[in-house]
Amino acid sequence: MRSRFLLTVFAGTLLLSTHLVSAAPLAEEYLKTGQLSEGATALQAQLKKNPDDDQARFGLGVIQFFQSLEHLGNNLYQYGLRTERAFGGMPGEIREVLPQNPAPKTLSYTETRKIIQTWVNDLNAAEQTLSAVKDSDVKLPLHVGLIKVDLTGTGKPIDAGFLLGGFNTPEEQQQVAAFVLDFDRGDADWLAGYCNFLCAWGEVLLAVDGEEMFNCTSHLFFEKVDTPYPFLMDGTRRFDTVYNPATGVNRPLVSDILAFIHLWRFELKEPERMKAALAHLEDMQRHAKSMWKYYLAETDNENEWIPNPNQTGVLEIKVTQEMVDTWLVVLDEAGEVLQGKKLIPFWRGQPGVKGVNLRRVFTEPRKIDPFLWFQGTAAAPYLEKGTITDFANPELWRRINQTFGRNRFFTLAFWFN
Structure with a gap:
């Protein structure tokens, strides 16, 4: 029951972002076709013509939030996140939603920090847009299950209905596709708060120096990595072969896991980012208070x-x-x-x-x-x-x-x- 509730909440989160877009009919159409970049451009043009259009602003913030997920997914796919080869028995639904790149680029620690920075920048843009929504009567009804996001950058977007469909009956899949949420002013605070929460974690990751952990353990998570220890990429790197009945304990993998645990100690690389993380947490708390002010007034x-x-x-x-x-x-x-x-x-x-x-x-x-x-x-x-x-x-x-x-x-x- 709890897992089902969490799935429903996740679906609702997707719907929320989409729903916010419907305020500008244009936005929902771009969300439904997975054309997020084009949608952001169209809504920015709308706001330039009519700066007081908070429905368009709300929709833009939702699209920007989904763009943050899309850009992160694209980068992880491009650099060969091991969604398939890290485990032998990966469920078919996950392989379809997050397939592994058969020809990935080599990931370096410097590039890893760039990926995190892009994610933080995208979330900051969404949060700033959502925080600028002032109209207490703004409405954004959306068909959440029809929103599409291209997580791999291969032109094959996945829709929210599919993400839930792997866990529901055909009848329930139809219900998800027809599911409509009427997002309002309080929900703009809700999504802005979550943008701040994710930004805080991103800033902490950029504050610390994780290069040693990357050099010693990134081969467990990415197919090709730029490490001074290339021999780590030889042999089996699957987590479900910690114990091999035929050959006994998989010592290399066990030692990699122990190294990963041992390296959970981080010197600071950019300490000022810890203050930025704190500011995001404070903004998250502020949005959480604000949203209930608007909810209770409805x-x-x-x-x-x-x-x-x-x-x-x-x-x-x-x-x-x-x-x-x-x-x-x-x-x-x-x-x-x-x-x-x-x-x-x-x-x-x-x-x-x-x-x-x-x-x-x-x-x-x-x-x-x-x-x-x-x-x-x-x-x-x-x-x-x-x-x-x-x-x-x-x-x-x-x-x-x-x-x-x-x-x-x-x-x-x-x-x-």
Whole structure:
């Protein structure tokens, strides 16, 4: 049931972006044909003629979001992401959606950083467009299941209906194709928030120096890589052959996996990017607050992506006022932590005496070592006395569990943004 819900949420995300485009009828047509670049050009021309057309602006932001996915997919395909050869039993649906390039280019660490930078640039463009939407009455109804994205750059776009079709009956596939979402002003904040979330991760990846990990382990994920250790590309590189019944343990692969784990420690390459990541997380929290302001003000009930307590959403999940109130408390608490006004509890030493100032982790960045963070010594520079976040308070989690249901909070949090 949970996996089915997540698939529905993913489908809705695709629909959301598409739906936003329908505000400009042109946008949906370009989304349905997979002509995203042409669609972006057409909507930019529309906005040049009519700068107040927030429907066109919303549609442009949706197209730009899908372009970020398309450009990322194209780059990964071009450089031979091992979607087929890393595993022997890859499901047919995945091979059709993300086939492996039979003649890939050689990937270098420098090119890897360029790919991530392109992804961040694309997401930033989408976020800025969506953040400029001001009309509280803007509407973007879209046939989400008909949106097409060319993830390989081979001129064979995949539509959202197909992505879901691999997991549904023919009747349900038809329903997906006919599925319409009426995206509104709050949904513009929803998508902008997710753009910020993804940008934050991109900035962190660019902040650290991952060249050693690339040199030693990138052959596991890409078919051809520029590494000082070319012998790593010899032999079997499939993850499902860690143990070979005929020859015993696949020592090279086991050693590669151990090296990958061992190399999870990163010096900083561009430390200023950690501040940029923090800014994106703060913007994400701001959008998450803003979207509920608009959701709660709605009086209609038309194919809602995320409904308020008086509406019925297309996912048919009841949203109560208590759920909204509790979620807003969570968002406020997250904002206090990001601003450094409240501290994350430290699990060593005297309980409740000191906590970790998460803001300083971003504004005063140091070498990132997850294992030393788990041990506690990496947190030492950021320990200080102060108010510990309510996320450490059992009463808050009791309220969350009572409101959202046990084991459902994080699933619904993904939906709520």
